[in-house]
Amino acid sequence: MNVLEVKEIKKSFGSKKVLDGVSFSVPDNCIFGFIGRNGAGKTTTMRAILGLLKTDGGEINVCGERARYGCTPKSGCIGYLPDVPEFYGYMNAHEYLKLCGEISGMGSSELKTRISELLELVGLDKEKHRIKGYSRGMKQRLGIAQAMINRPKLLICDEPTSALDPVGRKDILDIISAAKEQTSVVFSTHILSDVERICSCVAFLEGGKTAFSGSLEEIRAVRGNTALELTIVEPNDIERISSAFPDGRVNDGKFILPQASEKDCADLMAFLSAQMIPIARLERREADLEDLFMEVIGK
Ligand SMILES: Nc1ncnc2c1ncn2[C@@H]1O[C@H](COP(=O)(O)OP(=O)(O)O)[C@@H](O)[C@H]1O
Ligand SMILES: [Mg+2]
Incomplete structure (x- = not known):
């Protein structure tokens, strides 16, 4: 079954058409990479899925239920980590999660167990400091815990790794991989290596449309061992090669x-x-996501 189905959604801001027929499906128990360059419309799509934004057309189903503007489908079905999460800096992680759990109506004994599980999952179980002293990576980790507090079936994370250094990014990717035991995850990014590390399915957003969506296995099966990668000795020669083979890129x-x-x-x-x-060096290698992405955006 699909935990999320997005069908032909459209959205303009004034005369600017941002989404022009975006469609993709997210299967259960999947980590889904939602790929697009800055300004492609990733956040806009996510806000539409969450019922935070009115679309101009199309349909969104979350956990089998139609999503509508102003009402999140089935309370507790979706958890959301926004691109810049905000917290109460004077609280510590435990206090903050307790507040979030209480707001979503969880009982105190269930909440206690859930908070320990989540703090362990995101590696903040020994952290006693107030949130205002947290690094960006720690805030993203706490944000994931907060988004998972009431056991959502779908976790939506908006660019969770984009502002982090390589170590911070790896931590978040490891946490998302571990979270897959509990929920499906959609995360948006423009960092293709992050997607290749943990996703099984992807969608590319470009020009207001989903240029491609499907499983990485499908991509590999269709494209196979087809890319040629050439390293030359003299960098100045690259221009001659590029002009003779315009389908290539540097x-x-x-x-x-x-x-x-x-x-x-x-x-x-x-x-x-x-x-x-x-x-x-001249090597024949498997086409990767970057090859596909460059093709999709016409570069
Ligand atoms: N509330 C808004 N009003 C006007 N334009 C907006 C609004 N939200 C987003 N946009 C525009 O829509 C485009 C897509 O934005 P966004 O969804 O944030 O892209 P992404 O998350 O992929 O970087 C951008 O050009 C942005 O300026
Ligand atoms: Mg965004």
Whole structure:
């Protein structure tokens, strides 16, 4: 079953069309990567799912129930970590979670167990300081605990790793992976390596539409071992290669030809040889999310 179904949602702000038919489904027990560059409409889509924003059309079902503006479907079905979570800085983590649990109507003994479970899950169980002294990463971790307090079936996290350093990002990704035992997770990001690390399904948002959605397995099966990655000795040669092979792109000093056929491979080698361009390495590798993303956004 799908815990979330988004069908053809549309949203304009004034004359600016931000969402123009966004559709995707999130299966149960899945970590879903919602990918798009800054300003693509990820937060707007999430706010629509949460019933915090009125759409201009389309349909959203959460846990089998239609989501409507102004009323979150089935109380407790969704947990939400906004992109910039706000807390009461004078409280400590335990006090804050207790307040959140009480607001959502949990009984005191259930709440006590749940708070210990969650503080352990997010690695704040030994933390006694007030929230105002927390790092960004600690606030994101507490935000995940808060969003999971009443055992939601779907946890929505808006760019939980974007403002963090590599260690902080890894902590959050590990927590989200562990949270999958309890809930499905949708998280938005523009960091593709985070998605490749923990997601089983993805959707790409571009130009107001979902350009692609499906499982990473599907992507790999369709695309296979098709990308060519070339490292050259002399960086100045890269321009000549790029202009001869306009379907390729340059990333980190390497030239990448996604979806390269055997003929493309032979053509590239013939070109390098004819132009006497010395190469350091030429590798055929599996197409990755970045290849797909660049194709989707037409770069
Ligand atoms: N309340 C609003 N009023 C006007 N424009 C908005 C509003 N919310 C978002 N937008 C615009 O919609 C676009 C998508 O924003 P957003 O959903 O925040 O993107 P993302 O989260 O992918 O970075 C942006 O161009 C943004 O300026
Ligand atoms: Mg956003």
